[in-house]
Every structure is written in C-alpha cells, then in structure tokens.
Amino acid sequence: MLKDITLGQFFPGKTVVHRLDPRTKLLLLIVYIVALFLAKSYFSYGLVLAFLIAVTLLGKIPWKAMTRGLKPMLIFIIFTALLNLFYTKGGTLLVDWWIFEIWSDGVRTAFFMVLRIMMLICGTFLLTYTTSPIALTDALERLLNPLKKIHVPVHELAMMMSIALRFIPTLIEETDKIISAQKARGADFETGSIIRRAKALIPILVPLFVSAFRRADELATAMECRCYHGGEGRTRLKVLRYARIDLFAFFVGALLLAGVIVLRRFGL
Amino acid sequence: MDPTKPIIEVQDLTHIYSAGTPFEHTAIEHISLSFHPGELVGVIGHTGSGKSTLIQHLNGLLKPTSGKVLYKGEDIWKDKKFTHSVRGKVGLVFQYPEYQLFEETCWKDIAFGPKNQGISGDELDARVRRAAGFVGISEELLEKSPFDLSGGQKRRVAIAGVIAMEPDVLILDEPTAGLDAAGRDSILENIRAYQQAQNAAVIMVSHSMEEVAALCSRLVVMNRGTVAMDNTPADVFTCADKLTEMGLSVPQVTSVFALLRAKGLDVPPDVYTVRYAVARLLERKEGRPC
Incomplete structure (x- = not known):
C-alpha cells in the first residue's frame, strides 16, 4: 500500500543521464526551470519540451513512470487550468453562457500554465528518477560549500x-x-x-x-x-568529479537557455 | 465444531508483490494447505521462503493474487465485513509484536483487539484478565504503562492483545525471537496452554528446529514460495539432507543420532527431541531392541 508511493523514486540505471555528475544535473534542472519560466510561445515551449523528451529518452525512463508521477498533482493542475480559463480576458470571446465567459487568451494561458506545471514536475522527476538521493545530497553539499565561509x-x-x-x-x-x-x-x-x-x-x-x-x-x-x-x-x-559529458551537458543547457532567450527577443 | 473439518484452508494460493512494476516478485506460488482445530503446526523455511506472506493471507491482511483462503469453508474475501470479522477469529501475532504497543496501560492495550470486535463492559475486563493470565502478566502489571516493562514482558502483553480476541486460529511469527532461554520456554508454554484451553489451531513460524520439534505435531516446510514438505516432525527431520539443501537444519539431537548411526550404532533415525532420545536410549540399555 504505502510501498507504492512513487514520488521521487530512483530508477537505477547506467545511461548517460545516470552517469552525469549530480551537481551537473542539479544545475541543469535550475537552467531548465529558468528556461521554462522564460518561455512564452509555442516555439519556446516546444524547444523546452524537446529537451525534456530527449533527456527522458536518454535516461530510459518509462513514460508510465512520468504519468504516474503526475497523478497526485492532477487536482492541482485541473484547478489551475480552470482558474486561468475563466479569469483571463482578452482576444476574442469564444463562449458566453450564463455567468461564464471564455476568451481566446484564457484558453491560451490555461494551456500554457498546464504545460508549464506538468513540465516542471516531469523535470524534477527526471532528476530524482536518475539520481540516487545520496548522490543528490552529496551534490547539494558540494554546491553549498562556499556558504561554510559564513558559518552555515x-x-x-x-x-x-x-x-x-x-x-x-x-x-x-x-x-x-x-x-x-x-x-x-x-x-x-x-x-x-x-x-x-x-x-x-x-x-x-x-x-x-x-x-x-x-x-x-x-x-x-x-x-x-x-x-x-x-x-x-x-x-x-566517492569524490565527485566533473567529466567530459558534464561539460557537454552544460553546453546543451546553455544552448537551451540561449535559444529560449533569443526566441523571447523576437517575440516568439 | 467438527474437528475433522479444517478451520482454515488455502487453495492454490499465489501472491505476487508489486505486480506490473519493475519490482514484481512472486512470494508464494500455488500453495494448498488446511489446518484443523487443536492442531499445533510449525512453519519453517529459510528467509524469504514466503512464510510471512503465507500467514498474512490467513487473516486477510494480504489479498491473494490468485487462489482462495477459506475460514470454516467460506471465502474470507466474500465481503468486507466478513474479512474484518475473520481478523478476530484468526489472531496474528507479528514478529517483535512489542513494537506495536501504544496505550497508556497494559490493560488498555490488551483490550484494544476485543474492543474493536465490539466487546465492552465486564466481558471486556474478563477477557483482558483471562488473556493476561495465559501469558503470565500479573494483575498489578495491567495498570502499568507498557513502555515501562522489560522486553520479555512487553512481548507477553502484545501476545495477550491478540489472545484477548479469543481467536480459533492463533498464528505467531517467530514469537520467541530475541528472548532468553527462560523467556522462550515460558512463552511456548503459554502458547500451548492457550491451544489446549481453546482447542484452537496454532500456527507458529520459527527458525528454531528445537522449538518446533518440541512443540508441534505437524511441520510445514516452505522453500522458494512453495510447500516442500508437510508432515509430522519425525518424518520431516528424517530427511535431513533435503532440509540442509533448503538452508535449514535438524535439531541438534537429531544430528547427534545421525552421527551415531554413521558410526555404526543401532539407534533409531526418527529422534528429534531430547526426551524421546533419552527414552529410546534407556530402552536400549535395558536390552530391548528399538
């Protein structure tokens, strides 16, 4: 019963994604989240989504695991979608029935919000699915190390x-x-x-x-x-060491972020 | 109650943990067994052989993946209410049951089970005291907090908590694990006393061959999720080789007698308790053939 909790469960494996330094993955997740929040259009969302799908495929994470992880958040996602659908006004009026009004901008925002939340959750799951909790805390400790100077x-x-x-x-x-x-x-x-x-x-x-x-x-x-x-x-x-694939991963991350920013500049 | 009819039986029972996930694992496969009133059955098997999975099916804590569990001939999963009521009829004492104590006093803790069955008032008090009597918990201990007791006493209170429901079938998962010799003997004595007083069926999982040899009238040997043997202790312990293959052993006295036989001494092969061994040796000394 309780054993079936999947939230953040680690899937052991030997793929490229598993082998990445946990620090790289943690930083990459932050880059991914920033990119996701900067995205405004179908193109930029598509770019981030492509990144997500590519990493999922590389990590050989079953799709079922992803969707199962989303299930507990379903109510939250639906709630957000409804709020955005009914409370955003702008564009053309699509439905006007009784007290309900649905505008084209509302549909658009609701769609993007749902997509954003789902991609946010899937992204964090990707990290916990491919990184053991111990490696993750190790990475956190190393990344926060500079804070020791101020007695943290x-x-x-x-x-x-x-x-x-x-x-x-x-x-x-x-x-x-x-x-x-x-x-x-x-x-x-x-x-x-x-x-x-x-x-x-x-x-x-x-x-x-x-x-x-x-x-x-x-x-x-x-x-x-x-x-x-x-x-x-x-x-x-186990001493954490950056390897060549980490460098490559950072490069991909930078590319993703740059892509989203450029698309944003062009208003796409 | 008809003693020839089984009080509880399992038919073609299979259980698969986490079915449909990468962690899928078949714990028991196609097991059929029946237990009768007044029987004292020992279940032995190496770690992971499916003993615990099997006993958790008997009172409906686990739902079979396939197969049936029958209590007095009725499927315990036929409806929710029946499953719930069977838990009072088939008492299950887990391993290290002392870690489940939670009440302020021992009395209240022992009363938890019968209270859940809907018993109250004088009958409840009588049951608690009777159960405490079976396991040798004195009157003044009943008013103490269970957390102030010694390990052995805690274990007794926990067992009393199940006995107080007065089950027809009492199942114990390694009731003597981690106890000293004296504590072990007296708890086994308590279990036997309950079995005789209630004519209950008792099923005991154990890792100690001496224990099951001394106490049980029937042994079920589990191996890799199936029943490997189901026979009297004498017959089971005769197959010492088979047991060793399964990672089990025979009582020390049985090994001693096997070695004696190997040395060419004419002693019986079915010795598994010290008492029986002494009797046979004395017979021999008096010159009678054995």
Whole structure:
C-alpha cells in the first residue's frame, strides 16, 4: 500500500543521464526551470519540451513512470487550468453562457500554465528518477560549500538530509508493518467520521514515534562509536568529479537557455 | 465444531508483490494447505521462503493474487465485513509484536483487539484478565504503562492483545525471537496452554528446529514460495539432507543420532527431541531392541 508511493523514486540505471555528475544535473534542472519560466510561445515551449523528451529518452525512463508521477498533482493542475480559463480576458470571446465567459487568451494561458506545471514536475522527476538521493545530497553539499565561509553548517545539514532520506523507506516499511499489526487486532482505518479516523491513527503514530526515537538514539550511538564528529577533515569515498559529458551537458543547457532567450527577443 | 473439518484452508494460493512494476516478485506460488482445530503446526523455511506472506493471507491482511483462503469453508474475501470479522477469529501475532504497543496501560492495550470486535463492559475486563493470565502478566502489571516493562514482558502483553480476541486460529511469527532461554520456554508454554484451553489451531513460524520439534505435531516446510514438505516432525527431520539443501537444519539431537548411526550404532533415525532420545536410549540399555 504505502510501498507504492512513487514520488521521487530512483530508477537505477547506467545511461548517460545516470552517469552525469549530480551537481551537473542539479544545475541543469535550475537552467531548465529558468528556461521554462522564460518561455512564452509555442516555439519556446516546444524547444523546452524537446529537451525534456530527449533527456527522458536518454535516461530510459518509462513514460508510465512520468504519468504516474503526475497523478497526485492532477487536482492541482485541473484547478489551475480552470482558474486561468475563466479569469483571463482578452482576444476574442469564444463562449458566453450564463455567468461564464471564455476568451481566446484564457484558453491560451490555461494551456500554457498546464504545460508549464506538468513540465516542471516531469523535470524534477527526471532528476530524482536518475539520481540516487545520496548522490543528490552529496551534490547539494558540494554546491553549498562556499556558504561554510559564513558559518552555515553545510555538512551537518547535508548529513541530516541524507539520514532523513535514508530512513524514509525504513519508516514506510515500519508504518506498513504497524498498520498490518493493528489491522490484525481489528483496527479499522477506512470507515467512520473524520474524527474517528483521526483517532484511529493513534495506534499507528505512537508506536511509529517510539520506534523513530529509538532508531535515532541507536544511530547516534553507532555514529559516535565510529568517531563521527562532523564534517571537519572528513574525506569521501566517492569524490565527485566533473567529466567530459558534464561539460557537454552544460553546453546543451546553455544552448537551451540561449535559444529560449533569443526566441523571447523576437517575440516568439 | 467438527474437528475433522479444517478451520482454515488455502487453495492454490499465489501472491505476487508489486505486480506490473519493475519490482514484481512472486512470494508464494500455488500453495494448498488446511489446518484443523487443536492442531499445533510449525512453519519453517529459510528467509524469504514466503512464510510471512503465507500467514498474512490467513487473516486477510494480504489479498491473494490468485487462489482462495477459506475460514470454516467460506471465502474470507466474500465481503468486507466478513474479512474484518475473520481478523478476530484468526489472531496474528507479528514478529517483535512489542513494537506495536501504544496505550497508556497494559490493560488498555490488551483490550484494544476485543474492543474493536465490539466487546465492552465486564466481558471486556474478563477477557483482558483471562488473556493476561495465559501469558503470565500479573494483575498489578495491567495498570502499568507498557513502555515501562522489560522486553520479555512487553512481548507477553502484545501476545495477550491478540489472545484477548479469543481467536480459533492463533498464528505467531517467530514469537520467541530475541528472548532468553527462560523467556522462550515460558512463552511456548503459554502458547500451548492457550491451544489446549481453546482447542484452537496454532500456527507458529520459527527458525528454531528445537522449538518446533518440541512443540508441534505437524511441520510445514516452505522453500522458494512453495510447500516442500508437510508432515509430522519425525518424518520431516528424517530427511535431513533435503532440509540442509533448503538452508535449514535438524535439531541438534537429531544430528547427534545421525552421527551415531554413521558410526555404526543401532539407534533409531526418527529422534528429534531430547526426551524421546533419552527414552529410546534407556530402552536400549535395558536390552530391548528399538
């Protein structure tokens, strides 16, 4: 049940996209998002979309995984589309019925907004689908490293993040187990009023918190036993290094951004 | 209740986890088994052989991919209400059940199960006390917080929480894992006491061959998602080679006797408890053939 959560699930693989340095991918995602927000026309959207599709194909990510990822956001997307459809006025009046008015500009904005949100989500999914959470935190730590100069505890934050990420599957598994166990004792989570259902969560949350605290305690002890003392003087097993494909990826990213800006200049 | 009729049975049961995803994995395949009232069945098998998947089908926690689970001859998935009520009839104690305790007092925690069945008042109190009695939790402990108890006591309270529903079928997933010898023996004794008092069917998953040999009247051996053997302990432990192949072992006393036989001593091959071994050896000493 809970195991089926796909949000940001990592698909292991050996494609070019997987092999890129996680820092490159993170920066490229930022470039992609900027490009997406600069895009204003069919041409520029087409360009960004082509980039998205190319990376998806290169990363061998199944289309199903992409659409499945969009599902939880469906309500949000529909809501945005409707708001834009009815509240944008301009162009020619297409429909005028009762209190509803639909203008051609509304259709256009709604279409672009939906496209933008969907492409935004798909883009972030591409990153998490092709990059393991640990690599991602590593990249974040390295990219934020300069902030250490102003006494931001970058290493500690990254460590906390990777520990949190590391324990998500464990906690999901644990939650599943506790739910099963309480169900075996006749607990009912599916029927009744909201208050009843909220109350039904107590038998899950209490054991979950108890075990989360126990795990945190044990982990802290285990880390101390291995002389962990924060980031100072710490070396890494896997040192991140930019390779030639990263350079190429940056080039493609720059091209994408330049393309969108040029198209924008020409009003396309 | 007719003791010749199975209380719970599975027919051609198959379960596939995450069907239709890259993580698809067949846990059990075409399993058919039946369990009768008063039986004490041990389920053994290496890690990942499908034991846990099998037992979670028996009380409707997992829905079969194909096949049926019948409680007293009725399909437990025939309607939602029935599935829910079966969970009270088929009690399942998970591995490390002490991690599911959540109430302020042991009494309340044990009462959670029967309360969900709709029992209240004096009957509820009687059930809680009876269940606590079976597992040897004293009256004054009932008013304590379960989080203040020792590991072994917590485990007992958790088992009592299932026993309090007074199930006809009691399933335990490694009830003695992580306990010391004394705790192990007394919990097994409690389980036997419950089985005899209620004439319940008890199904116990275990990794300890000694434990199942001493307690169970029937052994189901699982291997790679199928039932490899289903027989009396004596017959199962005679096939020591087959068990070793499956990554299992035989009780130590059985290995000792096998070695004795290999050395040319005329001892019986079906020895699997120390008590039985002693009896046979004494018989031998008195000169009778065995």
